[in-house]
Amino acid sequence: MSGYPVAARDLTVRFGATTALDGATFDLPAGGLHGLLGRNGSGKTTLLSTLAGLRTPSSGSVLVDGVDPFENARVMGGTGLVRESGDLLSDASVRSNLRLLGDIRSTWHADRADELVDLFRLDRRKAVSALSRGQRSALGAVVGLASRAPLTILDEVYLGMDAPTRQLFYDLLLADVIEHPRTVILSSHLIGEIEHLLERVVILHAGRVLLSDEVDALRAKGVTLTGAASAVAAAVDGLTVVATRDLGATRQVTVFDDLDDARLARARSAGVDLGAVPLQDLFIHLTGEESR
Template sequence: MTGFAVQVRDLGVRYGDTQALDGASLDLPAGAIVGLLGRNGSGKTTLLSVLAALRKPSTGSVLVDGEDPFENERVMERVCLIRESGDVMADEKLSDTLDLVAAARPTWDGEYAAELLDAFELSLRKRPGTLSRGQRSAVGAVIGLASRAPLTIFDEVYLGMDAPSRYRFYDALLADYVEHPRTIILSSHLISEVERLFEEVVVLEAGRVLLAEDADSVRARGATVTGPKDRVAEATRDLTVIGRRDLGPTAEVTVFDALGADERARLDAAGLDIGPVGLQDLFVHLTGGKS
C-alpha cells in the first residue's frame, strides 16, 4: 500500500452566502505526509470534508485515487477522517466503537489498535462519554492510525491531548507510516510540533491555495537576513520580503526566495547574517502575521 493520490481542480464550496473554498487547486502525491495549514476560517475543514466525501463540491472537481469520492463506496471505505472529537459513540463502550470501525474499514489492524490503546492507557470497557477531552482525542488517534486507510486525515485531532500524549502520537504515526506507507494529511495549528513530519505543505488563505509544495522546497525558500538597517534594505530590495523587525540600528527581514550560492555569497560579503526560518514562522508571515 502506497496511499491515494489527490487531485483538486478549481474547487468551490459555498454555504449560503459564505464561500468557504474558492477556486482551490492542488495535487497531493500518493504516500506522503502532508501538512495542511491555514488560519481559522481559511477552508481547511471544508476541504477535508470534501476529500472524505462528506460534502459535495459546489463547483470544480476532486479525484481521490483517480475517482470522484462522493458516494463512491470503494473510495469512501478507504478514506479515514478523524476530527478532535474522535467521532466515537459516546454512550457505548469503546470496544463497540472499535468493532464498528473494524467492520467498516477493510484495512483495519486490530492488533495494532490494541497496542495503541495500551500506549495511551485506554480501556476498552470505558464509555467515551466518561473520558476526558484528551482521552477522547487519543481514541481518535488510535482509530485513525489503526485504520491504516490509504488516505488518512487528522483534523486537529491531537489538540485535546497533553504534550506527552501528543508526542506519543507523532512518534507512533511516523513509525507506522514507515512500516505501512500511505497518504496522511495533518491539519494543525501546532506547526512547530508537527512540521518535522511534513513531506508536503499546503497553505490555505481565505478559501484559496496560497502554497502547495514539498516541505523541503518551502523551507529552502525561507531565510532571515540580519544586519545594519541600510545594508539590509539595500541587499534585500530585489528579494521577496514577507516580514521585518527593527531592533534599534539593526533590522531582521524574512525573505521568501530560493537563495542560491551566489546570492548567499553577496549577502555574506555585505556583512549580513543569514538564518533559517521554521515553517511556523513562514506560515505566520505568509498569512499576514496571524496564526
C-alpha cells in the same frame, strides 16, 4: 497498497452566503506524510470532508486515487478521515465504538487498535463523551492509525494531546507509515513540532491555496537577514519580504522568495547574518493580517 494520490481542482464549497473554499487547487502524490496548514476557519475541515466524500463541492472537483470520492465505495472505504469530533457515538463506550468501527471498516486492524488503546492508556469502559480532550485526541489517533486506510487524514488530531502524548503519537505515526506505506495528511495550524515529519505541505488561507510545495523547497525559499538596517535593505532589494522588525539600528527581515547563492554570499560579506525560517513562522507571516 501504497496510498491514494489526492488532487483538488478549482474546488469551491459554499454554505449559504459563506464561501468556505474558494477555487482551491493542489496535488499530493501517492504515499508519504503531508501537511495541510491553515488558520482556524481557513477551510481545512471542509476540504478534508470533501476529500473523504462527506460532502459535495459547490463547483470544481476533488480526485482521490483518480476518481471523485463522493459515493465511490472503493475510495470511501479506503479513506479514513478523523475529524476532531471523532465521528463516533459519543454516549457509547470506547470499547463498543472500536467494535463498531471493526464492523464498519474493511481495513480495520483490531489488534493494532487494542495495542494503541493500551499505549495511550485509554479506559475502554469510558464513554467517549466522558473522555478528556487529550484522551479524545488519543482515541482519534487510535482510529486513524488502526484504520490503516490508503488515504488516512488526521484533522487537528494532536492538538488536544499533552507534550509526551504528542511525542508518542509522532513516533507511532511515523513507524506506522513506514511499515504500512500510505498517504497520510495531517492538518493543523500548529506544525512547529512536525515540520520535519512532512514531505509536502499545502497552506490554506481564507479558502484559497496559498502554497503547495515540498517542505524542503519552502524552507529553501525562506530566510531571515539580520544586520545593519542599510545593509539588510540593500540585500533584500527586489525580494518578497514577509516580515520586518527593527531593533534600534539592527533590522531583521524575513524573505520568502527564490534565493540565489551569490546574493546571499554578498549579504553575508556585508555583515548580514542569515538564518533559517521555521515553517511555522513562515506560515504565520504568510497568513498574518497584512496578507489579507
